[in-house]
Amino acid sequence: MKVARLGAMLALAGVLVASGCGGGSSSGGSGSAGVKEGGIFRIGTTNYIDTMNPFNYIEAQSSVAYQEVYPTLIAYDAGLKKLVGAWATSWDVSDGGKTYTFHLRPGGKWSDGTPLTADDAAWTANTIVKYQSGPTAVQASALAHVTKADAPDKNTLVIHYDTPVGNALPQIQTFYTLPKHVWEKYLGNGGKDLKTYLPEQHLPIVSGGPFQMTQYQKKGTTVFKPNPGWNGPKPHVEAVALVYYTNSDSMIADLKSGNVDAVDQVPFNAVKPVQSASNVQVDKYPGGEIVNITWNSNPHKTKNRELLDPKVKEALSMCVDRQQIIDVVFSGYAHPEGSLLGTIAGDWRNPDIPPLQHDCDKANQTLDQLGYKRGANGIRVAPATNGQPAHPMQYQIMVPSSLDFNGDREFAIVQQGFQQAGVKVTELAGGDATAAYAIETGPKCDPKTNTGYDSFDIALWDWVAAPDPDFQLSVVTKPQWCSWSDTGWDNPAYDKMYLQQATLVDQGQRMDLVHKMDKIIYDNWLYTQIANEDGIAAHSKTWDGYDPELGGYSPMYMITPHQVG
Numbered sequence: 001m002k003v004a005r006l007g008a009m010l011a012l013a014g015v016l017v018a019s020g021c022g023g024g025s026s027s028g029g030s031g032s033a034g035v036k037e038g039g040i041f042r043i044g045t046t047n048y049i050d051t052m053n054p055f056n057y058i059e060a061q062s063s064v065a066y067q068e069v070y071p072t073l074i075a076y077d078a079g080l081k082k083l084v085g086a087w088a089t090s091w092d093v094s095d096g097g098k099t100y101t102f103h104l105r106p107g108g109k110w111s112d113g114t115p116l117t118a119d120d121a122a123w124t125a126n127t128i129v130k131y132q133s134g135p136t137a138v139q140a141s142a143l144a145h146v147t148k149a150d151a152p153d154k155n156t157l158v159i160h161y162d163t164p165v166g167n168a169l170p171q172i173q174t175f176y177t178l179p180k181h182v183w184e185k186y187l188g189n190g191g192k193d194l195k196t197y198l199p200e201q202h203l204p205i206v207s208g209g210p211f212q213m214t215q216y217q218k219k220g221t222t223v224f225k226p227n228p229g230w231n232g233p234k235p236h237v238e239a240v241a242l243v244y245y246t247n248s249d250s251m252i253a254d255l256k257s258g259n260v261d262a263v264d265q266v267p268f269n270a271v272k273p274v275q276s277a278s279n280v281q282v283d284k285y286p287g288g289e290i291v292n293i294t295w296n297s298n299p300h301k302t303k304n305r306e307l308l309d310p311k312v313k314e315a316l317s318m319c320v321d322r323q324q325i326i327d328v329v330f331s332g333y334a335h336p337e338g339s340l341l342g343t344i345a346g347d348w349r350n351p352d353i354p355p356l357q358h359d360c361d362k363a364n365q366t367l368d369q370l371g372y373k374r375g376a377n378g379i380r381v382a383p384a385t386n387g388q389p390a391h392p393m394q395y396q397i398m399v400p401s402s403l404d405f406n407g408d409r410e411f412a413i414v415q416q417g418f419q420q421a422g423v424k425v426t427e428l429a430g431g432d433a434t435a436a437y438a439i440e441t442g443p444k445c446d447p448k449t450n451t452g453y454d455s456f457d458i459a460l461w462d463w464v465a466a467p468d469p470d471f472q473l474s475v476v477t478k479p480q481w482c483s484w485s486d487t488g489w490d491n492p493a494y495d496k497m498y499l500q501q502a503t504l505v506d507q508g509q510r511m512d513l514v515h516k517m518d519k520i521i522y523d524n525w526l527y528t529q530i531a532n533e534d535g536i537a538a539h540s541k542t543w544d545g546y547d548p549e550l551g552g553y554s555p556m557y558m559i560t561p562h563q564v565g
Contacts (some may be wrong), residue, residue, distance in 0.1 A: 097164030109229025166197025170468035236562035298488030
């Protein structure tokens with residue numbers, strides 16, 4: 001523990017010296033009352049930035065970085081209730097809702113001095129649209145139904161849709177503009193080279209947002225310094241250092257001692273000790289992170305096909321004691337959840353989807369009725385069907401190591417529940433998120449040939465939801481195979497609903513369809529939702545303006561923190 005803590009702090013010190021950052025110097029700025037300009041805001045985290053390539057990322061921490069480095073047209077305000085201008089100062093809607101014209105703040109520059117113009121945004125949008133069924137699929141939902149984008153002048157961006165889109169603005173909030181002069185050289189190989197470029201290996205990253213990344217360490221310290229070309233609201237800080245910890249105890253100790261100024265997620269077993277610290281303020285907010293059991297629902301897979309049956313998945317889920325997971329893993333700072341959309345979605349969440357009740361007796365009755373009889377060793381046997389030989393119901397559950405809670409403890413409770421149902425499971429170490437996702441999709445994933453999603457059966461995972469339900473609804477579509485999909489589900493009827501829901505301008509009609517889709521996901525048991533985590537962050541009382549809820553939703557996340565004068 002001491003080695004991990006000392007190593008983290010030595011690494012931080014070395015990085016900041018190399019970056020030319022001094023903790024006591026001033027960076028100028030407004031000098032408004034109560035605000036001390038300058039300083040280094042150090043955020044401790046147990047999550048990491050897996051890549052700065054927005055076409056090939058998994059971790060939510062990456063989306064936080066993208067908001068700071070790649071210009072976004074609009075962003076959420078505090079509380080995630082309203083969309084406001086970011087790079088765009090205003091926008092107009094015309095042509096019956098099929099054309100959006102964004103008026104951009106003039107005079108900005110990429111951090112290498114190249115002018116930042118609407119042409120960068122138009123090129124990025126058109127590239128995403130061109131390769132949306134392949135290399136740019138991860139970003140495609142941000143521009144669903146877009147036909148093209150134009151830049152009639154350097155400060156005007158026009159986005160054209162093939163039909164009016166009811167959630168165009170919430171989707172555009174996740175559209176990141178890339179520097180055309182850097183990325184256009186990676187259009188070869190049918191656009192596939194876009195997924196291979198790693199900006200983090202070419203520092204400082206060319207940035208058009210409020211910050212530029214000057215130091216990157218996936219499992220260490222990443223440093224952001226203000227972008228001199230940014231012409232929006234100026235950051236108060238001289239730098240932001242994101243410090244990755246493998247040991248949450250060390251992170252909390254450093255927060256209390258003043259070696260870091262904030263943590264973006266307080267470990268649930270440390271909330272009470274942090275609350276007792278006189279120099280720390282705890283920040284609570286509605287959490288968007290939903291923990292679940294992920295079922296391989298690929299209808300084309302050839303092994304363990306009994307796990308495609310929603311009745312089997314529901315029965316096994318009923319033997320998992322959610323409340324025990326909430327009490328043991330989350331120390332009570334979570335609530336049971338049944339919907340993939342979670343509470344952050346508000347009224348978009350289907351109100352008729354309750355958390356599943358813990359009832360293992362009923363679950364065993366269901367499995368008995370379905371014909372899965374117990375063998376002499378107590379393990380149930382799946383009978384031979386469709387060329388699949390009879391076999392014991394024993395599986396591996398893949399557990400990523402990068403979960404921000406103790407996945408091993410959650411697995412132990414799930415394992416105990418499954419055992420009570422007559423099903424044996426063992427833990428498969430997933431590694432970090434990148435490695436775990438590779439296990440799920442398989443080495444030769446290809447939606448055109450239905451290849452992939454054949455090397456795992458069950459996983460523990462989590463999703464960070466958004467206020468608009470579109471993203472969560474998209475992750476189970478076939479177009480997201482080998483990209484966002486972690487279930488391998490393939491349902492053309494659902495995919496049509498997904499495309500349709502975005503086109504419903506009448507919000508009441510859209511909500512009705514979203515509720516129907518939410519229920520379809522639930523009824524097919526693509527996931528067993530376990531819990532919706534509470535958002536709990538903390539920061540030193542020597543700093544103000546830190547709003548952890550904006551992480552990944554607005555560049556103001558790093559712009560507003562400031563020392564208290």
